[in-house]
Amino acid sequence: MTSNQPFVLKWGIISTGRIAMEFVKDLLVDPKTRGTTDVAHKIVAVGSRSVESAQKFITAYAPNESGIKAYGTYNEVYADPDVSAVYIGTPHTLHYENALAALEAGKHVLCEKATTSNAAELKALLKLAKEKKLFFMEALWTRFHPLTLELKRIAEEGTLGDPVVVHADLSADFHIESLPLNHRMLDPKLGGGALLDLGPYPLFWAMLALYEHPSNQNAPPSSIVGSIVKTPITGVDASTSFTLNFTEHLQAQAILSCSMQVPSPNFGATIRYKNGNILVKPPIFRSPAFTVQYYDKPGGDVVREETKSFSYVGGGWHYEADEVARCIRDGKLESSLWGHEKSFIMMEVFDEVRRQGKYYLPEGVEKVDRVQ
Numbered sequence: 433m434t435s436n437q438p439f440v441l442k443w444g445i446i447s448t449g450r451i452a453m454e455f456v457k458d459l460l461v462d463p464k465t466r467g468t469t470d471v472a473h474k475i476v477a478v479g480s481r482s483v484e485s486a487q488k489f490i491t492a493y494a495p496n497e498s499g500i501k502a503y504g505t506y507n508e509v510y511a512d513p514d515v516s517a518v519y520i521g522t523p524h525t526l527h528y529e530n531a532l533a534a535l536e537a538g539k540h541v542l543c544e545k546a547t548t549s550n551a552a553e554l555k556a557l558l559k560l561a562k563e564k565k566l567f568f569m570e571a572l573w574t575r576f577h578p579l580t581l582e583l584k585r586i587a588e589e590g591t592l593g594d595p596v597v598v599h600a601d602l603s604a605d606f607h608i609e610s611l612p613l614n615h616r617m618l619d620p621k622l623g624g625g626a627l628l629d630l631g632p633y634p635l636f637w638a639m640l641a642l643y644e645h646p647s648n649q650n651a652p653p654s655s656i657v658g659s660i661v662k663t664p665i666t667g668v669d670a671s672t673s674f675t676l677n678f679t680e681h682l683q684a685q686a687i688l689s690c691s692m693q694v695p696s697p698n699f700g701a702t703i704r705y706k707n708g709n710i711l712v713k714p715p716i717f718r719s720p721a722f723t724v725q726y727y728d729k730p731g732g733d734v735v736r737e738e739t740k741s742f743s744y745v746g747g748g749w750h751y752e753a754d755e756v757a758r759c760i761r762d763g764k765l766e767s768s769l770w771g772h773e774k775s776f777i778m779m780e781v782f783d784e785v786r787r788q789g790k791y792y793l794p795e796g797v798e799k800v801d802r803v804q
């Protein structure tokens with residue numbers, strides 16, 4: 433291979449659900465359409481609980497690709513010597529066992545959010561990945577969007593001052609009254625509820641705006657307060673709110689919420705600084721635009737506003753795939769943009785909110801005991 437050819441990452445796909453479909457469609461988007469020329473992607477295998485489903489998935493979403501292997505078990509994907517990296521798109525509470533098996537088989541891993549059932553499971557996975565010198569990343573795709581990179585640049589170049597308050601919500605009406613009880617949003621065995629499914633996104637904006645802010649000096653949240661409303665249908669959380677304080681180096685607070693019973697409110701995410709605001713347009717997992725408002729003086733009037741919009745070919749999942757490919761090409765074990773410690777803090781926050789809200793997963797679901 434000559435140096436001007438892209439590094440091609442060979443993927444194995446675990447599961448054939450909705451998000452696996454979105455990810456696969458994006459892997460097949462020509463990287464040049466987003467200005468990427470140094471890495472590219474090849475789907476080598478798809479694993480499902482049935483070979484028919486794997487084959488149907490390939491036919492439906494990769495009809496023009498030749499040679500993708502359809503497997504009726506996930507283990508066959510992990511064992512396939514052609515597969516370099518595994519994408520895990522199963523329900524949350526299966527991520528641990530799927531990622532564990534992939535790492536044990538020597539594969540790099542990109543794992544959907546919420547990364548695991550609890551922080552202890554994630555800790556065990558991260559330890560194994562490091563021991564085996566394999567790359568591991570949570571599929572927090574929003575972190576890699578051009579919008580996020582530009583927003584972070586503006587947020588941290590100094591004019592806005594330190595962040596003080598973040599408000600963020602992600603909700604959607606899943607019409608849970610009509611869902612089967614074993615649907616992943618309702619079934620406690622699958623980690624059902626709003627928090628683990630929708631909560632990663634409001635929390636992501638707090639992590640970006642507060643945790644990642646240079647003035648915070650990488651200090652984790654100093655306190656976490658959570659409140660959960662459970663659905664009587666299965667007892668999983670229907671609506672959850674949680675507040676994080678970052679007070680070691682900032683005097684900042686994030687006010688976050690998610691619900692699976694109503695659509696998102698219009699505000700998306702708002703980050704309030706001493707000298708202005710950043711308003712992130714919904715949906716906050718794939719925002720199309722943000723507006724920066726500048727005050728004339730701290731606490732003063734808005735005297736200047738600038739809106740930046742972003743578009744690209746595809747759904748936006750390919751940016752995280754490019755990051756994985758670059759990291760693996762360069763021999764990195766974690767991403768510098770969305771590294772292990774951020775995923776771990778997120779899982780610790782979810783553990784704490786569930787503890788305060790008395791949302792316990794059924795016996796045996798958490799494969800590693802909670803971090804004490």
Ligand SMILES: NC(=O)c1ccc[n+]([C@@H]2O[C@H](COP(=O)([O-])OP(=O)(O)OC[C@H]3O[C@@H](n4cnc5c(N)ncnc54)[C@H](OP(=O)(O)O)[C@@H]3O)[C@@H](O)[C@H]2O)c1
Pocket residue numbers: 447448449450451452479480481482485486521522523524526544545546571573616622628629717
């Ligand atoms: N990044 C994002 O934008 C995004 C968006 C939505 C969801 N997610 C995350 O992706 C994960 C999956 O969400 P999804 O919406 O794709 O779910 P989904 O449509 O229900 O797909 C999950 C897939 O997992 C496999 N699976 C294995 N055991 C299962 C079980 N006991 N019950 C149900 N499915 C089982 C199935 O594939 P096979 O039958 O082929 O084995 C199923 O199709 C969740 O962790 C979620 O948080 C991420």
